[in-house]
Amino acid sequence: MAWSVAASASPECRASQELLDLGHPLPIARKGVADHKEMRIVAMGSSSTQGYGASTPQFSYPAQLQMKLSAAMPGVAVHVLNKGVGGQDAEEETARMKSDVQPEHAHLVIWQVGTNSAIRRMPLAKFADKLRAGIDIGKSLGADFVLMNLQYVPAVVALPDEEEYARVMAEVAKEKGTGLFNRFDIMRAWYNDGMPYSQFVFNDGLHLNDFGQKCIGKLLSNAILRAVKPAQLTGEPKAAE
Amino acid sequence: MTSRFAVSYAVPSGRDLRLDFFRGLALWFIFLDHIPDNVFNWITVRNYGFSDATEIFVFISGYTAVIAYGRMMLREGWLRAAARVYRRVWQLYVAHILLFVAFTAQIAYFSIARNTPELIEEMQIMGLGENPYRAILEAVFLKFRPVNLDVLPLYIVLLAVFPFSLPAILRWPWAVIAASFGLYAVTLHFDWNLPGYPDEKVWFFNPMAWQAIFYTGAVLAVTSPHLGKLDRWRWAISVAAVAYLAFSAFITLSWHYNSMERLIPEWVSRQLYPIDKTNLDMLRFLHFVALAWLIRLGVRPNSRFLTWRIFEPIRRCGEHSLQIFCLGTFLALTAQIVVSNFDDSVAAQVFVSIAGIVVMTLFAYGTAWFATPPAKEGRV
DSSP states (O other): OOEEEOSSSOTTOEEEGGGGOOSSOOHHHHHHHHHHSEEEEEEEESHHHHTTTSSSGGGSHHHHHHHHHHHHSTTOEEEEEEEEOTTOOHHHHHHTHHHHHGGGTOSEEEEEOSHHHHHTTOOHHHHHHHHHHHHHHHHHTTOEEEEEOOOOSHHHHTSTTHHHHHHHHHHHHHHHTOEEEOHHHHHHHHHHTTOOHHHHBOTTSSSBOHHHHHHHHHHHHHHHHHHHOGGGGGSOOOOOO | OOOSSOOSSOOOOSOOHHHHHHHHHHHHHHHHHTSSSOGGGGGSGGGGSSOOHHHHHHHHHHHHHHHHHHHHHHHHOHHHHHHHHHHHHHHHHHHHHHHHHHHHHHHHHHHHTTTOHHHHHHHHHHTTTTOHHHHHHHHHTTOOOOTTOOHHHHHHHHHHHHHHHHHHHHHOHHHHHHHHHHHHHHHHHHTOOOBOSSTTOBOSSOHHHHHHHHHHHHHHHHHGGGGGGGGGGHHHHHHHHHHHHHHHHHHHHHTTOHHHHTTSOHHHHHHHOOOOTTTTOHHHHHHHHHHHHHHHHHOOTTOGGGGOGGGHHHHHHHHTHHHHHHHHHHHHHHHHHHHHHTOOSHHHHHHHHHHHHHHHHHHHHHHHHHSSSOOOSSOO
16 A cells, blocks of 8 residues: 655654545635635534644644644635534534534534544434534535544444444535545554554543644645645645644 | 540541652652653553552542641641631642743743744644633633643642531541542533633543542541451452552553554453543542552551652652642643654653653752741641
């Protein structure tokens, strides 16, 4: 497998090219960058988004996204708004989708979801419905969507049906025409490749630690850049690490 | 000693050398664990089991609070003891605010004077950039506690409530521990926590959960002479404790070695995870209790090795826990900045770890020298 090793002090932060493919273009975000030199992102989600488990909020993936995207697109005003609320599931996030996204005039909503729904055993059909409803609300407000699926960590891997939730997310993403950032398989590849959990998981066995957050932030910005600025993707983003 | 308080259990007299020793050790561990990506923190307790230095620190805080203020209450009355507790709360509060300012100033210094722009970014994202006035206001109310500044607010809340439970601890300790565990259970069940800032944040160390270990320490301070009854089952308890510690060590080490991790059946992982730190997971609590039981058996209050000169730096740090805790938090940030921005070699990690401990130790000796006569009471 061909690994894309991004420019970094830490060579282990990696994902195969196909895993970084969001599977759907981001026309609104792209237009925002091209026409208005602006990219407004709402990071919707739970504790992963909030940054629980990282030693400083600077390491949370939305903060990393802000830094990496700004560095990679000089002249473009990048705003990443962190709307992560620890402990929430798809239902609770759908309920606040409108009030959190509307005032921000987002070009792109990244919705990190699935883990808490899986832990609470939300029925899969209900989970899918909540995803569809949340995406519809965000799209009606004029934003592109990227779903970020579950994290590959001991607490999630131990669930009997975590892959079912990941599968539903992929199906809904396809059906609704949204991007999917396959965090689960990216992190599973780390593990299968010999990276120990201590490298990327906080010691509660559920949340990402500094490395995990930073690396997900970097890979996600690469994936977004690829969707937004395909011409420049031959070179690596000028990430300030 | 006569007192108008009805007391069922005596407050132990005489100095328990274990308290300063293990508290000093916990302070060193907290310092080391607060430096991310540090090979030197392999020596700390968190790598070999579920609980870490925080449990040790909070447990000993409860234990010493009863010894110091319990004696005072019996001698001088509740009001005076409560007033002294609040003087201590005030000291903790002042220390916390000073630490907050020093901590932020250090980031500002390195980012501006040493031209490290990522750190400015860090400050902004911490909430100081967007709305500094609001952040400072929230810091005053202990709601805004950036990075690693979570422990003192927990301690402040625990100690502020403590005077109201102190008479009960001396009279009905078993009822107090039952109430404490009850609050812990209810907190977990209803997912209670105190509000933080920004609005969606809560306390990283949930005081309503972490009080359980504080009161375990507090109640054991008066009941430990009566634990002899448990010694009938000393072997059975010890075997269980060792087995649990071994299990816990295996799980914790498996996070570092995938080959070990693959040996853990899925149904076991399903019971274990997540091991919540914010709400003091039961696995963490039990791990600490198992450790404490073995230490009770293995280390007597006046064990000889505790007085060895080689351990004096640890005891000195434990004696001046508030100052050393604050200094350690500040130095851990320095170490983190050095390692992540200037030199991340193993040699640098070891160097900043040892240098920090040396500075903490020198400071503790300086404080001891400065405090004449040395304070005997009220130090928690």
